[in-house]
Structures are given as structure tokens and as C-alpha cells.
Amino acid sequence: MQRVYFDNNATTPVLPEVFEAMRPYYGEHFGNASSIHHHGQETRAAVERARESVAELVGCRSSEIVFTSGGTEGDNLAIFGLATEGDHVITSTIEHHAVLNACKRLEAMGCEVTYIPVDGRGLVDPAEVRRGVRSNTKLISIMMANNETGVLQPVGEIGKIAAEAEIYFHTDAVQAAGKVAIDVKQIGCDLLSISGHKMNAPQGAGALFVRKGTILQPMLYGGSHERSRRAGTENVPGIVGLGRAAEIAKDALNDGSIANIEQMRDRLQQMLSSLEAAGVNGDGAPRVPNTTNIYFDHIEGEALVIALDLKGLAVSTGAACSSGAIEPSHVLTAMGLRAERARASIRFSLGKQNTEEEVEFALALVPDTVARLRELSPVYKKEALSQ
Amino acid sequence: MSNPKTIAVAMSGGVDSSTVAAVLRAEGHNVIGLTMQLWNQRRLAGHEGMPEAVQGRCCSLDDVYDARRVAETIGIPYYVVNHEQRFEDEVVRPFVQEYLSGRTPIPCSLCNNHLKFDQLLLVAQQIGADHLATGHYARVEFDAKRDRWLLKRPADTSKDQTYFLFGLTQEQLSRTLFPLGALTKPEVRALARQHGLALAEKPDSQEICFVPGGDYKRFLDAYLEEQGEALPDTAGELVTTGGDVVGEHHGIHNFTVGQRKGLGVATGSPLYVIQIKGDTRQVVVGNSDELYSDTLRVRRTNLIACAELDQPLRVTVKIRHRHEPAPATIEATGGDEIVVKFDQAQRAITPGQAAVFYDDDVVVGGGWIA
Numbered sequence: 001m002q003r004v005y006f007d008n009n010a011t012t013p014v015l016p017e018v019f020e021a022m023r024p025y026y027g028e029h030f031g032n033a034s035s036i037h038h039h040g041q042e043t044r045a046a047v048e049r050a051r052e053s054v055a056e057l058v059g060c061r062s063s064e065i066v067f068t069s070g071g072t073e074g075d076n077l078a079i080f081g082l083a084t085e086g087d088h089v090i091t092s093t094i095e096h097h098a099v100l101n102a103c104k105r106l107e108a109m110g111c112e113v114t115y116i117p118v119d120g121r122g123l124v125d126p127a128e129v130r131r132g133v134r135s136n137t138k139l140i141s142i143m144m145a146n147n148e149t150g151v152l153q154p155v156g157e158i159g160k161i162a163a164e165a166e167i168y169f170h171t172d173a174v175q176a177a178g179k180v181a182i183d184v185k186q187i188g189c190d191l192l193s194i195s196g197h198k199m200n201a202p203q204g205a206g207a208l209f210v211r212k213g214t215i216l217q218p219m220l221y222g223g224s225h226e227r228s229r230r231a232g233t234e235n236v237p238g239i240v241g242l243g244r245a246a247e248i249a250k251d252a253l254n255d256g257s258i259a260n261i262e263q264m265r266d267r268l269q270q271m272l273s274s275l276e277a278a279g280v281n282g283d284g285a286p287r288v289p290n291t292t293n294i295y296f297d298h299i300e301g302e303a304l305v306i307a308l309d310l311k312g313l314a315v316s317t318g319a320a321c322s323s324g325a326i327e328p329s330h331v332l333t334a335m336g337l338r339a340e341r342a343r344a345s346i347r348f349s350l351g352k353q354n355t356e357e358e359v360e361f362a363l364a365l366v367p368d369t370v371a372r373l374r375e376l377s378p379v380y381k382k383e384a385l386s387q
Numbered sequence: 388m389s390n391p392k393t394i395a396v397a398m399s400g401g402v403d404s405s406t407v408a409a410v411l412r413a414e415g416h417n418v419i420g421l422t423m424q425l426w427n428q429r430r431l432a433g434h435e436g437m438p439e440a441v442q443g444r445c446c447s448l449d450d451v452y453d454a455r456r457v458a459e460t461i462g463i464p465y466y467v468v469n470h471e472q473r474f475e476d477e478v479v480r481p482f483v484q485e486y487l488s489g490r491t492p493i494p495c496s497l498c499n500n501h502l503k504f505d506q507l508l509l510v511a512q513q514i515g516a517d518h519l520a521t522g523h524y525a526r527v528e529f530d531a532k533r534d535r536w537l538l539k540r541p542a543d544t545s546k547d548q549t550y551f552l553f554g555l556t557q558e559q560l561s562r563t564l565f566p567l568g569a570l571t572k573p574e575v576r577a578l579a580r581q582h583g584l585a586l587a588e589k590p591d592s593q594e595i596c597f598v599p600g601g602d603y604k605r606f607l608d609a610y611l612e613e614q615g616e617a618l619p620d621t622a623g624e625l626v627t628t629g630g631d632v633v634g635e636h637h638g639i640h641n642f643t644v645g646q647r648k649g650l651g652v653a654t655g656s657p658l659y660v661i662q663i664k665g666d667t668r669q670v671v672v673g674n675s676d677e678l679y680s681d682t683l684r685v686r687r688t689n690l691i692a693c694a695e696l697d698q699p700l701r702v703t704v705k706i707r708h709r710h711e712p713a714p715a716t717i718e719a720t721g722g723d724e725i726v727v728k729f730d731q732a733q734r735a736i737t738p739g740q741a742a743v744f745y746d747d748d749v750v751v752g753g754g755w756i757a
Contacts, residue, residue, distance in 0.1 A: 326469050373513045
């Protein structure tokens, strides 16, 4: 069966050239990057080269990059590394759970947290952030791009507000990295997390930009790795993969491959959102070029995801809980979608490996499947009859 | 297989439904495994009287893990579908409400009617399955003479689950498969071993899936506390069948008809709960003989073997899951009410439970005891 993967915001395949770059570090170059001998020097050099590549992707100095295990660790390190009991933290209602649940934990630890709402397009209003600032506000954590809708938040304006108020600003850029240009100076953030596996590097490798002079309380205690900001032997193959993927991602912004993804996304979005009782969530807001979140009223998104998977198309809806069942999307709910429409929404997220032919495959499949689901929907029948 | 069908299997992670999936797959059908996520056990964990950690079985990650392993072993696609909201609305809340009204509910029947053979069957159809198969011990067959789908008791009558399935409609039955209907439990376990299923020896589950340890009183407390609702004050009098007040009680939800222990009244002969009066909060107690009655009424009736009951019918009637069907005559009295007259008085007829009517091994229908 032909299988088409349009769930690149969940994870991406490791690019062949990334895998090739990693391969020697599983074999002949196996040293511990902290060792003083030849083997250690070899891997240390590889780690530092990767650090430079990642720094270049986000526009910082390489000494400001801390390698992590991924987005969740970066978000947690930024939040728990700065906030302590009595502090106030500002975040938004549409953050990834890596930030939201870390903030819930902060509240249990005696911090106050303000959750800034979003408008119908999924955008945080910077003025709301400014109004949320208090004398004890220690940190603002607002994501750069939302994982479900792809909506890009006004992080530059929020960065200015944070700078004026002398508050630390962290942005979760996991869904932005590799899709749009990132420059920590333009954003004005002090911390920025990225994850390798969302940008064609392997799972288990990520990075946190920490502006020089920012003192973080570490979360792991051990050796003095990563300038004592993250103890533990480096995941050298993963880091090498992340470095290579960062180089490719930077080139992709200018060599037409991101523009190509955007064209495919636009065609998919235009065709599907023009179906009866369908539309784009986050329409009217700036969005990353690979993502579209579309509602098909009167269906259960869960059933559509399963039906499409059985025909070979991988897409997703909401966030999965530990059993693998789909939970109602907190992001779409926060945007003011009624529960039925939130449950009827599907995310399509494209990647570098996708082709125009795959877009046509989806366009041949989705409308028929939506129509069949609607035919079987008791709600749809009732509404159709009442019209 | 000359005529392979697309069949969704409701997989609980237990031996029965796993074996159903394995058998249908081996027969060459196009099988899709589905598990319903119905209840988040973590919600009540740590509430007073509830276990700190998640212990109950309903939708436990262990069961999902087991079901997923089976799907992987036999090579079928497998999905978990979330019906938590519907389960809470259609099963948990009515369960709580019934106890607070002095009745003794059967959540499994509600779950079958409103979740398994409704929502899950709909998902099955939506994803392209012609049928939904489950691991219930029951049989379904089409009777051309009556032009009806029939629900029948299984070969292994000790595992008979038809009591919980009396609410199925003709439409639901027409799309349902019970592949274990002709098998005994030992045969099912043997099949599971034969198909290489690691869970072939997994013990059966008995308790109400969302109530840890079967302690429904603690569940009511914890659930209402979580909902921010106080447990309504349903304390009242303990009275005899003659109307004499013999004591007080702390709430009608603590009682079930037929219950003997925990009445807190010292008398010469053992006392039993005869009746729970929701409106006056009185719990009527009496001796063992007074538990017997030869008549009951059911409401919200569902008929399976016939479209309607136009004249009195001789049947056997089961008034709880572990009850030997007793001979009776049933008669419709208008609306969706049916009166059951037993040949011999039956012990502890309990409002909230179901009465299910049988003609030999055919389920005629059933309803909820008023």
C-alpha cells in the first residue's frame, strides 16, 4: 500500500545526509567527548562543530547553545532553571504541554502563572502580555510557532516588552526551526528551545539557546558538561545529526525547498478548505509554511484520522494521551472553537520528503472519506434534514 | 476465505476479545482492532478513600498495552478511540444518580447500549468496517421466518452475557458478531494459546471497570467531591413493612435490596432490606419471607425477538446477572412498560437492575425494573 506521511509536526524522517553524518559516531568515532585522549578529542570536535551549526541557525554564539535531549527538556530547563518560589511567570493558553505542564508544576511550587489567552486566529496579543507584567514577573514563555495550527506568534514584540521590563523571555521554537528564519537578536529572547526530530535530525537530540550572562539552575546534577548547564555524557551521534540538520535547514530557507513545501501546503489547503462546511483554523494569522489545520464540520476527527490511516494517509488531530487516544485540543478550544468543531479538525503538516504526487494522493482521498463520514453522522443527517 | 469482510474488533486487552481478533484474522478477514478509552483513572486517584495510584482496570495502560501487543502479534492495525465524555454522560452520571435515588444500577448494560454498540459501532462503520465483533459470550443470528435478528444464549451458559445485551436494536444486532458464542472459556483459552497470544492465561475481570476494588460508595464520594458537589443528604428512617420506625440510616445509597448486614438494628431474627423509598428516604426492612414478590414492572423496554407484545407471553425471566431464569408471564400495559408475573415469587427484585425475558435460549427482550 502507498503510504503518505503528512504529520511532520509530530516528527520527521532523518534525512539520508543527516544519517550519513551520524554514522561514524556509532562506530569508529565512539569516544566520550570529555576524554582527554585522541578518541575524546575526535568526538569533542564533532560536538563543537555541531554547536556552531546550530548557533548559526538561530543567530547566536556557539557558547550560548546547550545541547539537550529535545524540546521538552529545553522548555523545562528554561522554566525551572529560572523561576523559583514567589516568582510570577507569564505564558499562553496554547503552549505545548512541555511548557503548560511545567507551569502547572511551578504553581504547585509556589509560583504564580498568568496564562494569556489567544484570539480567534490563535494569536497572543502583545498588549495583553504587557498588561500581565508584575513587579515579581521573572519569566515570559511564549511559543514562536504553534504545533497544531502553525500560527506564528508576535515574539519580536513580546521580546521588546520583556527587554523593557527586564524580564527573561523564553520561546519554544520547536515548530519554527527549519520552517522560518530564526534570529534570537531580532526576537530579543534570552532562551529558545529547538528539537532535532522536528527538523530531520534524530529523536533524542535538541538544543536550548541561553543568552550569555543568563544564570540557569541546572536540572541534572553530575559532571560539568555543557558548561555545567546540563550534566551527562553528550549524545554525540544525535548532536552531530542535529548539527548537520541545522545546516540543511538553514540552506532550505533560501534554496527553494521551503517555498516548495509552502506551495504544496497551499494547494492542499485551498482544495480541502473549499469543501462544504470546511475551513482553516488560524486563517488570517501568519503561519509556518508547512502546516494547515482544517475543520470538516459534522465529522469526528478521530474517525477521519483512522479512516485515512487505513487508506495510507498519516495525519493527526489534537494531542494523544498516554493510551494513544485523542484528547480534545486545548489549542483549538483556546481559540474559541466550539467542542464539535475542535473535534472535527485535522492537522496536515508537510515535510521535505513530501511530493506533489503525494498531495494529489491526499486530495483524491480526503474529500471522499469526509463525505462518507458525514453520511454516517447522525448529527449531519439531522442538520441536513432541518435545512 | 472466499468472502473476506472488513471487521472491527472491540479489544479490551483481555483473553476473549483478543482471541476474537486472532480467530477472525486467521479466517482471512480484514481486521481492525479498536479499544475505547472511557475513563481516566487518574481523575479520582488520591481522593479520600480512593487508591493513591491508579489501580482499577478500566482503560488502564496495561490493558491498552496488552491489546496493542496482540494487534502487533497477529498483524492488524489498532487504534484507541476516546469516548470519555460520552461514557461520563451516559454511564457514570446515571450510575451515581441511580444510587442516590435508591436504585442499584448496571453500568455494563448502559455501556453496551450507549458506547460499545452505538459510538464504537459508528466508528467501525465510519472507518469502513461492515461489522463490529466483540468477545461477549452470546450468539446473534437472523431468523428469516420472523424477519428479525435474534440474540441467543451462548453454548457456554456459565459465561452467558446476554443479560447485559438486552438493549441491542435490530440495526445494532445486524452489524454485530459474537464469534465466541459457540465456544467455552477453556476452548477460548486454548485458541489464544494456539494463536500465540501471550495473555492466554490472563485472569478474567469481574468488577465494574471504573470502580476500583468494587467499592461503589467510595467511588460516589470521590466522584462527587471531584465534581465539586456535596453528597446529597439522603439520611432517613429505617422502617418495618408495617410502618414502624426501628432506627435511622446515613443515606439510601448505602443500601441494596436483599442486603442483610450493616443495618445497625438489633432484633431477634435477621433483617433484610426489602425496599428503598427514594422520595421519603425510608429504607424498609423485614424478614427473609418479605423479600419475595411475584410481580414486577419494567420500563424502557426493548424487544428483540418480536416487534411488539400483542398478547401475554410465557417466558422465563432473569432479574439479575446471576439468577436462574424463572417461569413467568409477561404482558404489555401500554407505553414502554411490561408487567412480569412469576409463577413463583422471586427473592429480592431490585429496582435499577434489568429483567430479561427468555424463550428457551432466545432473548425475547428486557427492560429496567421500576
